[in-house]
Amino acid sequence: MSSTFSGLEVAKRALNTQQSALYTTGHNIANANTEGYTRQRVNMSQTAPFPPASRNRPEIPGQVGSGVEVGSIERVRDSFIDKQYRQENSKVGFYESKADTMSKLESILNEPTDQGLSSAYDQFWQSLQDLSVNPEDSGARSVVKERANALADAFNYVDSSLEDVRANLKNEIGVNNSKINSLIDQINELNGQISNVEPHGYVPNDLYDERDRLVDELSSYVDIKVDYRKSSGQPSPIAQGIATITLVTDNEDVENDDGEPITLVDGSAGADLGSDQSVNHIFSDFDDDNNLKAIFFDSPNSDLTVEEQTAQLAADYDNQAFIYGGNFDVQGKLNALIDGAGYLDGFSYDGTDTGTAAGEINEMLADIDKMVEHFVTEFNAVHQTGYTLATDQDGNAMQGGEFFTGTTADTIAVSQDILDDVDLIAASSTGASGDGGNATALADVYTKRVENFLSYDAGDANQLDDKATIKSYFESIIGEMGVVAEESNRMYNNSQILRQQVEESRQSISSVSLDEEMTNMIQFQHAYNAAARNMTVVDEMLDKIINNMGLVGR
DSSP: OTTTHHHHHHHHHHHHHHHHHHHHHHHHHHHHTTOOOEEEEEEEEOOOOOSSSSSOOOOSSSOBOOOEEEEEEEOOOOOHHHHHHHHHHHHHHHHHHHHHHHHHHHHHHHHTTSHHHHHHHHHHHHHHHHHHTTTTTTTHHHHHHHHHHHHHHHHHHOOOOOOOOHHHHHHHHHHHHHHHHHHHHHHHHHHHHHHHGGGGOOHHHHHHHHHHHHHHHHHHOOOOEEEEESSSOOOTTTTEEEEEEOOSSSSGGETTTTOOEEEEEOTTOOOTTTTGGGGEEEEEOOOTSSSSEEEEEEETTSSOOOHHHHHHHHHHHSSEEEGGGGGOOOOSHHHHHHHHOEETTTTTTTTSSSOEEESSHHHHHHHHHHHHHHHHHHHHHHHHHSSEEETTTOOOEEEEEOEEESSSSSTTTEOHHHHHOOOGSSSSSSSOTTTOOOHHHHHHHTTBBGGGGGOTTOOOOOOOOOOOOOHHHHHHHHHHHHHHHHHHHHHHHHHHHHHHHHHHHHHHHHHOHHHHHHHHHHHHHHHHHHHHHOOOOHHHHHHHHHHHHHHHTO
């Protein structure tokens, strides 16, 4: 026979359970707009009925239920969708950063507009054409000088602007490293807090939410893999466990790690959770030209600055886990920044290979420098075949000298002789004062094939393609940049759409619906009121037994 007061206990349990459900509903409503919050639900379960199966069980018909209790409070979340979201988030981070870099390059070259390099070229060639018609006109000669100056300035501007972008991207890599390391530390700290709670059977849903939010953010910088380990002690079956985060990369590219993946947050058994020994920070080693040599992974040393620890790791490279810049193929924002700022391809710390500067801006600078070198060499060669308007002591026209100096975009300039005396421009091909034949030949430098250059050297491995022209080569640089920029924008948009779709799927499962919470609140409120009424009824029953029975005959 169950206890006389068991009805009160059943009602009490119902009150407590519905109260917990109402509190959880209130928690959901309160966090409806909290970033990263996952709606929670109370899993109710029946308590053990009476009597239990035993030798001395009372002989009563059937079992009497003993009420309800809160089995658990868990988050409504799909880990598979989380994995999909982080994969797409890494792609979005990569293409967003790449598209941003290409946008900056397009802004610097400013093509096709009337403010770009091609416009400066066109104006210079036009001034030479005008000079060929009026070779003795001082005004036409001054215009050639000024247009040449403008062209040289345009190259100088492009070079300095690209270098500025490179420097900014390097700084951005440093900022990104700090952010990544901060996220790693925060996840590690949460691992430590969770490891203190879970062994007691609690399910720290809010700590899980915060950890997942940080992991989501980390995935935009680098592609990561997240594994979970069950806590020690008596964890709940629905406890998420301790997270271990590793870098998704080709293990063959990782030096000195025996083929093991790079661990950013160590949540394995035996790890000192929450301490610096459980994390590996990212340290980037650059050369003097802002090209990335390698990325090291090591626990932070509070006694050293980031620069000091990076130098120490590079000096002891043979005993450190690292990835050379040319092998860093981890999807994410960091990779795109490295591609943009530049890295050393083929570099080796043992001195066997100094590496080749690679990356978007390095390649752009190399292409422009190559064009400037061929342009200056050929233009000077043609200029030196002509004759100036100025004459020597005998009254004879002089052969042209060097028109441009410098061989790169940052050093090209009009020679000081031309700046001082525009009569030294060799517009004549015969020495006759009215002859402008060489000015026409100078103007043709922009559009004639490389194979027809006076300076053409078929044995030169650095020579431009035979059939190319300075103009077509420059157009190919702009065209290639445009294609890469277009592709980056397209992939950025596509990856954004895919991430949005995954995010919407996740929100449909995990986000708080106020309509649904309002429905739940009414449902739990009615259950609570009914349980309270049930307790009152039981109380009245007991009152009848205790105070009103056995009074007959008094």
